[in-house]
Amino acid sequence: MIGLTLLVRRELRLAFRGGTDAMMGVIFFVLAAILFPFGVGPDAAILPRIGGGIIWVVALLAALLSLERMFAADHEDGSLDLLYLSPVSLGQLALAKAIAHWLTSGVLLLIASPVLALLYNLPSSAFLPLVATMALGTPTLSLVGAIGAALTLGARRGGVLLALLLLPLYIPVLIFGAGAIDGAIAGRDIAPQLMILGGFLLAALALAPWATAAALRQAIE
Amino acid sequence: MLHRFANPARFSRIAARVLPWSATLTGLLFVAGIYFALFVSPADYQQGDTVRIMYVHVPSAWMAMACYTFIAVMSATSLIWKHPLADIAARAAAPLGAGFTIIVLTTGSLWGKPTWGTWWVWDARLTSVLVLFFLYLGHIALTHAFDNPQRGAKAAAVLALVGFVNIPIIKFSVDWWNTLHQPASLTRLDRPAIDPAMLTPLLLMGLAFMAYFVTMLLIRMRADLNAARARALQLSAAE
Numbered sequence: 001m002i003g004l005t006l007l008v009r010r011e012l013r014l015a016f017r018g019g020t021d022a023m024m025g026v027i028f029f030v031l032a033a034i035l036f037p038f039g040v041g042p043d044a045a046i047l048p049r050i051g052g053g054i055i056w057v058v059a060l061l062a063a064l065l066s067l068e069r070m071f072a073a074d075h076e077d078g079s080l081d082l083l084y085l086s087p088v089s090l091g092q093l094a095l096a097k098a099i100a101h102w103l104t105s106g107v108l109l110l111i112a113s114p115v116l117a118l119l120y121n122l123p124s125s126a127f128l129p130l131v132a133t134m135a136l137g138t139p140t141l142s143l144v145g146a147i148g149a150a151l152t153l154g155a156r157r158g159g160v161l162l163a164l165l166l167l168p169l170y171i172p173v174l175i176f177g178a179g180a181i182d183g184a185i186a187g188r189d190i191a192p193q194l195m196i197l198g199g200f201l202l203a204a205l206a207l208a209p210w211a212t213a214a215a216l217r218q219a220i221e
Numbered sequence: 222m223l224h225r226f227a228n229p230a231r232f233s234r235i236a237a238r239v240l241p242w243s244a245t246l247t248g249l250l251f252v253a254g255i256y257f258a259l260f261v262s263p264a265d266y267q268q269g270d271t272v273r274i275m276y277v278h279v280p281s282a283w284m285a286m287a288c289y290t291f292i293a294v295m296s297a298t299s300l301i302w303k304h305p306l307a308d309i310a311a312r313a314a315a316p317l318g319a320g321f322t323i324i325v326l327t328t329g330s331l332w333g334k335p336t337w338g339t340w341w342v343w344d345a346r347l348t349s350v351l352v353l354f355f356l357y358l359g360h361i362a363l364t365h366a367f368d369n370p371q372r373g374a375k376a377a378a379v380l381a382l383v384g385f386v387n388i389p390i391i392k393f394s395v396d397w398w399n400t401l402h403q404p405a406s407l408t409r410l411d412r413p414a415i416d417p418a419m420l421t422p423l424l425l426m427g428l429a430f431m432a433y434f435v436t437m438l439l440i441r442m443r444a445d446l447n448a449a450r451a452r453a454l455q456l457s458a459a460e
Contacts, residue, residue, distance in 0.1 A: 154367065155363070165363060169387050179398065207386065
């Protein structure tokens with residue numbers, strides 16, 4: 001447990017000292033979402049209808065952006081090998097990396113999403129569901145994303161490969177995240193979607209660090 | 222038992238003996254299946270002759286799913302027992318599975334155009350097969366993404382298992398998504414009490430596809446083993 005907090009703190013410190021890297025994900029998130037009204041037209045009737053889905057799709061892509069570097073820097077300078085030899089298990093390392101990734105990307109997306117909801121004219125009843133689905137969904141993205149980042153460690157064209165591996169696995173989160181927002185706009189009860197998103201999060205929390213550790217072991221050996 | 226077949230040379234010998242038989246069986250089953258499908262089985266009273274597409278469509282859908290299961294089992298075998306042939310089997314099977322999903326999707330839309338009036342519907346089943354296709358592509362891409370083929374094989378094995386756990390989740394999410402958004406406008410009779418005259422060609426074609434899969438798998442695995450041997454010989458000759 002101490003190892004876990006130390007690792008998370010190390011990652012956060014690296015992210016803060018790295019400067020603008022963490023902000024790039026959010027900037028991409030907002031910018032990409034702004035592109036859609038140019039594509040489909042600024043019709044005030046269409047935008048709220050597609051807004052929830054677009055915000056979620058763009059969030060998936062923004063989460064992908066920073067995943068590629070999750071283990072790469074440690075792999076290149078050899079600290080991954082040292083962490084492998086340290087008493088901290090690979091599963092804990094994977095969990096720490098995912099937590100740090102969520103704190104430096106998911107949380108920022110969470111903060112930025114209400115702004116996008118304003119731009120898309122979402123009714124105010126959809127704001128809380130949007131933030132709630134993002135809070136439950138983005139940690140799952142980080143946890144599952146860690147598996148992909150570990151698998152593509154040292155691969156040629158890692159970035160595109162990462163998108164190919166992860167986007168199909170992200171579909172369930174997208175379906176229930178966007179579905180909850182649609183449901184809230186239509187005035188339906190969205191508790192089922194939130195519970196399923198929570199279920200995904202718990203399953204990912206239990207299984208993903210384990211799979212990431214298996215993938216890391218293949219990369220290090 | 223498991224390790225009796227771990228020796229590549231023994232595997233190659235066995236494969237060489239099995240191949241002529243399985244290839245002949247594939248040919249015979251296809252001839253019989255296609256004959257029954259095109260000439261013996263009746264046209265559907267509603268769909269007409271388009272129903273015959275089913276004899277290719279359904280077996281390839283079976284094989285697309287069976288092949289992913291096969292890859293997952295091989296991946297687990299490779300990761301748990303470090304069985305040397307399991308990686309080769311998984312690598313050999315992935316493009317075959319991707320091919321089966323392409324056949325399902327194309328024959329499905331060829332059938333959908335005259336029957337449903339559209340090439341593509343965002344129906345839950347179609348969508349999950351499309352996702353399965355991308356899972357296959359990811360598996361193939363990851364296998365070949367590394368300079369060290371061993372690393373690619375192990376990474377792909379982990380991915381196959383992650384995908385295998387995820388397939389039911391994706392399937393159930395897509396089912397929910399479709400029923401939540403729009404009521405199914407084009408429900409397809411899932412398994413009508415199928416007439417024996419149609420069941421015979423369907424089963425024959427299913428067996429033919431399975432025999433084809435086994436034959437191609439053996440050929441691809443042998444080619445893979447031979448390529449590795451050729452590489453090793455070249456390296457030792459260069460030294």
